[in-house]
Amino acid sequence: MKKTIGFIGSGNMGGAIIGGLVGSALVAPNQVIVSSQDNESLKALKEQHSIRIAADNRQVAAESDILFLAVKPNIYNVVIDEIKTAIKENVVVVTIAAGKSLSDIEERFGRKVKVVRAMPNTPALVGEGMTGICANEVVNVAELTDVKNIFDSFGRSEMVAEYMMDAVTGVSGSSPALVFMFIESLADGAVRGGMPRQQAYKFAAQAVLGSAKMVLETGKHPGELKDMVCSPGGTTIEAVAELEKNGFRSAVISAVQTTIEKSIAMSKPKEN
Template sequence: MDYVFGFIGAGNMATAIIKGLVGNSVVEPDKICVCDVDMDKAQHLSTEIGIEVVSEAEKLAEMCHIIVLAVKPQNYAEVLEQIKGTMTEEKVIVSIAAGISINYVREQLGMKCPVVRVMPNTPLLLGKGATAICPSENVSTRDFGIVKSMFSLNGTAEVVEEKHMNSIISVNGSSPAYIYMFAKAVVEYAKSQGIDENTALKLFCATLEGSAAMLMESGDDPDTLIGKVCSKGGTTIEAVNKLNENNFCETIKEAMDACTKRAEELGK
């Protein structure tokens, strides 16, 4: 076997994972190969990091022990069909697509190979990812440790039962978009009040970071922390009351439910 890791797909997520592996000395660049329908993209990644480019997914699967499927859910059936002929039950598949179950991968390949189902998020690109990870029952301790390190070296990685993997997407995978929407609204309001956009963005991002630290380190639950910011007759309680009037929390939950349902649809 020539390579340890093979990446089918050379997009942003694959790039982030590969840079984490090489940058943290988990593996040498010459033990990683990549293929992509866009050969220019794969070649660019090769030139930048020093990994090898393989022209076909089938050939990549034959040469690698851990195969990362970094393609869209809609392309899984095609890719799995391409690698089916060279897969063995000793090789490990890492699936990072929304809604794709361990059983789906196995059924498409026609074998009970080890599969690690993963849901990362885009802050992984900055080494600040939050990744949910779920191994099949036959992933070895060694292989699981290697796969988990691919994501824990780029942020936080938490093991989640597969029955929760569709729902967890709304918690970590898609939630950056909700936060960006919140930031957009805050900054737009600040601009309407004549406040410099960059100043408002810096202050709000620092507030997000500090608030996250309070949630993780203070020992208080969200309701307690909300109460500590609000005071009777003050400014914050007015804002919180307005959010409650507009069903802020319920709207977030409805959005998360829509996310989960879409993940379930993608897996069918």
């Protein structure tokens, strides 16, 4: 890809996308330009990935063909107000903010800019991201393909209707936090059984990684894969019964539902 890819914001998600993108070799490091308020993270990104650091947000806006807004949702309006007179005529703006709709972004720019709305996740950093994507009608097929290729370069992505973006936020945007809690809990259980902690994290994480791969690669229903682990009268069914007793599935469903509700609440208009 010959385009310049810009990032405003170099925090957890911006940093993960930059790391994944540069690692994938889809673009050369000097095609990536970043600005942020956080000089420490900019320095670290430059040292690690040899990308270009801009003097300010307007420089990134002026040079980018594809411009990622990777700041917190409550900073979007400030950043858009700052850059809206600096962007290139045909720039594709990519928003990754929870609860920011395509029309929120268009309205703030005050004109029909090309906008792609994406919900990625931090596993992008290790090439295993999952991203839901939608776009407004002025983004053409070639532009959308370029943006999708960026997300595909560090994992998987799928086009979804915009109304599904709140569910995407729950099931893959936020869910890594829940999975990390699950891994931590599995490891705590193993530590309780006498395993050294670092070793327990490795065993737990590899079990989760392998289980996820089985879902993706066998195409079998997760319930069938669970049944394959549960020997009659064995150890696993004891754990399954214990989790059911404690409302595990219901707790996870409610947790995802709360992220969806929060994402919807965040999209309600507020001034800043």
